[in-house]
Amino acid sequence: xxxxxxxxxxxxxxxxxxxxxxxxxxxxxxxxxxxxxxxxxxxxxxxxxxxxxxxxxxxxxxxxxxxxxxxxxxxxxxxxxxxxxxxxxxxxxxxxxxxxxxxxxxxxxxxxxxxxxxxxxxxxxxxxxxxxxxxxxxxxxxxxxxxxxxxxxxxxxxxxxxxxxxxxxxxxxxxxxxxxxxxxxxx
Amino acid sequence: xxxxxxxxxxxxxxxxxxxxxxxxxxxxxxxxxxxxxxxxxxxxxxxxxxxxxxxxxxxxxxxxxxxxxxxxxxxxxxxxxxxxxxxxxxxxxxxxxxxxxxxxxxxxxxxxxxxxxxxxxxxxxxxxxxxxxxxxxxxxxxxxxxxxxxxxxxxxxxxxxxxxxxxxxxxxxxxxxxxxxxxxxxx
DNA sequence: CGCGCGATTGAGTAATTTCAAATCTAGTGG
DNA sequence: CCACTAGATTTGAAATTACTCAATCGCGCG
Numbered sequence: 159x160x161x162x163x164x165x166x167x168x169x170x171x172x173x174x175x176x177x178x179x180x181x182x183x184x185x186x187x188x189x190x191x192x193x194x195x196x197x198x199x200x201x202x203x204x205x206x207x208x209x210x211x212x213x214x215x216x217x218x219x220x221x222x223x224x225x226x227x228x229x230x231x232x233x234x235x236x237x238x239x240x241x242x243x244x245x246x247x248x249x250x251x252x253x254x255x256x257x258x259x260x261x262x263x264x265x266x267x268x269x270x271x272x273x274x275x276x277x278x279x280x281x282x283x284x285x286x287x288x289x290x291x292x293x294x295x296x297x298x299x300x301x302x303x304x305x306x307x308x309x310x311x312x313x314x315x316x317x318x319x320x321x322x323x324x325x326x327x328x329x330x331x332x333x334x335x336x337x338x339x340x341x342x343x344x345x
Numbered sequence: 346x347x348x349x350x351x352x353x354x355x356x357x358x359x360x361x362x363x364x365x366x367x368x369x370x371x372x373x374x375x376x377x378x379x380x381x382x383x384x385x386x387x388x389x390x391x392x393x394x395x396x397x398x399x400x401x402x403x404x405x406x407x408x409x410x411x412x413x414x415x416x417x418x419x420x421x422x423x424x425x426x427x428x429x430x431x432x433x434x435x436x437x438x439x440x441x442x443x444x445x446x447x448x449x450x451x452x453x454x455x456x457x458x459x460x461x462x463x464x465x466x467x468x469x470x471x472x473x474x475x476x477x478x479x480x481x482x483x484x485x486x487x488x489x490x491x492x493x494x495x496x497x498x499x500x501x502x503x504x505x506x507x508x509x510x511x512x513x514x515x516x517x518x519x520x521x522x523x524x525x526x527x528x529x530x531x532x
Numbered sequence: 533c534g535c536g537c538g539a540t541t542g543a544g545t546a547a548t549t550t551c552a553a554a555t556c557t558a559g560t561g562g
Numbered sequence: 563c564c565a566c567t568a569g570a571t572t573t574g575a576a577a578t579t580a581c582t583c584a585a586t587c588g589c590g591c592g
Binding site for chain 1: 569570571572573
């Protein structure tokens with residue numbers, strides 16, 4: 159499990175055994191069942207999560223009946239409510255399991271300690287943040303330039319496996335269309 | 346002008362005079378006229394830009410007639426085609442001046458050198474990347490949850506000054522609606 | 533004065549939403 | 563193994579929203 163983390167990190171930076179041991183000691187693992195929440199809107203966000211196996215959904219509840227999917231996080235991804243985590247604020251979104259999931263968690267104090275202690279660690283997250291930012295920009299662009307159908311087709315192309323793991327209702331929400339519209343796109 | 350940069354950086358991290366001198370020596374300033382391009386789609390992206398004064402637009406050209414505004418960058422903002430800049434690829438978007446503009450530029454080699462040499466510098470950009478990522482996520486959320494009118498109203502609330510500096514056509518593009526639709530939203 | 537650009541208005545069309553109802557499917561308890 | 567139920571998906575029809583294309587308006591500037 160920690161190996162998954164090490165493999166993940168070493169895709170970007172290489173570590174000595176000591177360095178990894180130090181990093182690793184700041185994480186704790188957690189097993190979650192389908193439907194469990196890591197945090198809900200309004201909670202404190204004590205951790206950033208690395209998904210070892212399983213699938214998470216980051217979502218925003220606008221009203222009692224309206225939920226919106228901001229993103230999915232599966233194996234080898236980091237997820238949290240970034241603003242809440244880094245600034246010790248209450249969550250403005252919820253993080254929930256869509257499958258039985260194993261995560262590694264790190265708290266903000268440990269995170270900051272690692273960032274200032276191990277420069278490589280901060281470098282890793284700078285890389286992650288850059289990539290996340292670029293990916294978000296692409297997604298924004300897809301909202302500006304593309305129709306619902308095109309966004310859907312791009313998603314199928316980019317993440318075919320996701321369609322097998324997630325109900326279409328949630329896919330629709332992620333794409334920003336109603337589930338009925340999505341249903342009518344296939345033919 | 347370099348002072349603007351120092352003030353900007355010191356909002357996040359504090360620097361000694363030597364540190365700032367070192368950082369500062371990696372930047373060069375450039376003056377641009379309205380309508381000039383810093384780079385166009387397909388160009389190499391040699392620099393990341395810090396806007397000292399003026400206004401830039403990052404845009405994507407889909408076809409001969411279709412342009413889309415990805416973002417605006419004004420005083421105290423960083424802008425570039427991140428993917429192209431960091432990975433030495435060709436630009437997939439263009440960066441253009443909407444006003445007479447002064448920027449400070451840094452090349453990728455200097456940037457990387459500063460990141461590994463001055464940990465605070467990398468820390469600064471980690472902060473920037475985090476905030477950019479969070480802001481992008483908010484904008485994505487606004488596409489998923491909000492109508493054109495609501496997005497427009499939120500923009501007015503968040504950046505009232507922008508409306509005075511930029512033609513509505515570009516605002517419409519930024520919001521992902523046609524200029525005609527935007528025009529009909531006001532009443 | 534008149535050109536040219538940006539903004540607005542009108543009319544018809546296309547895409548998407550909403551609400552309601554029908555259908556399908558997987559998991560559960562008997 | 564079967565019947566049942568909750569959740570997921572699909573379909574229909576009307577209403578809304580936004581788009582396109584075309585024409586017009588308003589204004590600053592040479």
